[in-house]
Amino acid sequence: xxxxxxxxxxxxxxxxxxxxxxxxxxxxxxxxxxxxxxxxxxxxxxxxxxxxxxxxxxxxxxxxxxxxxxxxxxxxxxxxxxxxxxxxxxxxxxxxxxxxxxxxxxxxxxxxxxxxxxxxxxxxxxxxxxxxxxxxxxxxxxxxxxxxxxxxxxxxxxxxxxxxxxxxxxxxxxxxxxxx
Amino acid sequence: xxxxxxxxxxxxxxxxxxxxxxxxxxxxxxxxxxxxxxxxxxxxxxxxxxxxxxxxxxxxxxxxxxxxxxxxxxxxxxxxxxxxxxxxxxxxxxxxxxxxxxxxxxxxxxxxxxxxxxxxxxxxxxxxxxxxxxxxxxxxxxxxxxxxxxxxxxxxxxxxxxxxxxxxxxxxxxxxxxxx
Numbered sequence: 001x002x003x004x005x006x007x008x009x010x011x012x013x014x015x016x017x018x019x020x021x022x023x024x025x026x027x028x029x030x031x032x033x034x035x036x037x038x039x040x041x042x043x044x045x046x047x048x049x050x051x052x053x054x055x056x057x058x059x060x061x062x063x064x065x066x067x068x069x070x071x072x073x074x075x076x077x078x079x080x081x082x083x084x085x086x087x088x089x090x091x092x093x094x095x096x097x098x099x100x101x102x103x104x105x106x107x108x109x110x111x112x113x114x115x116x117x118x119x120x121x122x123x124x125x126x127x128x129x130x131x132x133x134x135x136x137x138x139x140x141x142x143x144x145x146x147x148x149x150x151x152x153x154x155x156x157x158x159x160x161x162x163x164x165x166x167x168x169x170x171x172x173x174x175x176x177x178x179x180x
Numbered sequence: 181x182x183x184x185x186x187x188x189x190x191x192x193x194x195x196x197x198x199x200x201x202x203x204x205x206x207x208x209x210x211x212x213x214x215x216x217x218x219x220x221x222x223x224x225x226x227x228x229x230x231x232x233x234x235x236x237x238x239x240x241x242x243x244x245x246x247x248x249x250x251x252x253x254x255x256x257x258x259x260x261x262x263x264x265x266x267x268x269x270x271x272x273x274x275x276x277x278x279x280x281x282x283x284x285x286x287x288x289x290x291x292x293x294x295x296x297x298x299x300x301x302x303x304x305x306x307x308x309x310x311x312x313x314x315x316x317x318x319x320x321x322x323x324x325x326x327x328x329x330x331x332x333x334x335x336x337x338x339x340x341x342x343x344x345x346x347x348x349x350x351x352x353x354x355x356x357x358x359x360x
Contacts, residue, residue, distance in 0.1 A: 005350040014349055015327075015342070034349075037356060040298040041321045046215040048229050052207045055236040059200070119262065120241045169241075 010034050063173075095144045099178065101151075103127060103161075106134035108153045115149025115175075117142050122152040148175040192249035195240075207236050210253055214260055220318045221264040223307045231267055235260035257333065261315070268311045298356075305355035313348035316341050 012018045013031050023031050103111055111127040117140065118124040127136035148167065151159040160166045161176035169175050186205070194202045211232055218228035239246075239256050246255050306314055319330045327338045334341075 006346075006353055011346045011349050015345070034353075036298070037302065037352065038321060040295065040302045042220075042299050042303065043322055043324075044216075045212065046219045046225065046228070047212045048215045048232055051211040051215075051229060051233050051236070052204055054229075054233045055207050055240075056201075056204050058233065058237050059203070059240060116242065116245065119238050119259065121238075121266075 006030070006034060014038060099142055099180065100137060100139045101127065101149075101161075103136045103151050103153075103159075104134050105136055105151075105153055108136065110154055111136040112152045112155075113138055113140075113149055114152050114158070116147050117149070122155060127151075142178075142180060144180045147178045147180070149178065150175055187250060188252040189248075189250035192243060192246060192252050196243055196249075203240055206252065206256075210256060211236070213253075214257065217318060217323060218260060218264055220303075220306065220322050221311070221314060222267055223303065227267060231263045232260065235263045238263070254333065261334075265311050301356055301358075302352070305352050308355055309348050309351055313344050313351065316344045317348045317352075320345065 006014070007027055007030060009018065009023055009027055010030055013020065013023065014034055014037075020028065020031050020035070101113055105111055111129075112122050113125040113127060114120045114122045115125075125138055125140065127138040129136050148169075149161070150173070151161065153159055158173065160174040164176040164178060166174040166176050188206065188209075191202050191205050195206075214235075215228060215232055218231045219225050222228045222231060235256065239252075239259050242259070246252055248255070306317065309317065315334075316330060319325045319333070320327065325333070327341050330336075330341055331338050
């Protein structure tokens, strides 16, 4: 315990397990100081009324933006190559599977992967360009099961993987489906 | 006319069945409940609003994966939590004085300079905690949850939470030694 640590009884006081009256007299001053600290906690309610329309507008904007992508870009030839963790042996139940995602995208400046495995975060999983080629790859280890995903080109264009089956997400967008 | 207190599960099922607009009801219902959590976690109302919005959009994307639609809110909380943690990781060094000032802006009506100053100092000190420590502090002392409720929400144990909290107390004491 460093010189700046609270006495264990003070921590119990802050937790609400004991009261100031339960503390020995020599700890009263420290206890009062600690309670002043808690009294400074800001419990003011926070309201974000704009969030409702912002969320609904974002969903609507995205729905419209993705409509053109029903016509998947001709330049993108993609494939997901599945590499079992232990080649030649079936994965155990609840297995993890290493998957290599590949996208050929000559004009892309950056490519990433968004899917159910990364909360559809387009910044979470960047693909790396292989040298000076047009091939972008990312290798992930995913739990066995079904995953949906799409490539995100230049941070804005969502491209389904033409090499994989796809499902409609209900907004006109096609999500690729990978079953491991 | 639909009853105002329609169960979350019923709304979730309606949205999944194609009634997209109904999602606004869930956003309306829960945005402010978690606005304060996100604000205290991120130290900035702007960042918190973005996080809450983004979490709702992500929740929409993954709605089919909400295993128990009647427990939508607990499931949504975990998405928001992950978003807040990711944001803190991205902006680890940006716990700024400006952010604390922004969060403590409601102090203007307090009328007690000393309390306002202590509150501002506490908000700054909270930003020095690890995200895990800050979270348990916020859930207990801002949101008013018990350790048991927090443990259920985060799928962890009470002793583990207490250990986290007690470290947070010591860190806060160290940070606030001139204010207690």
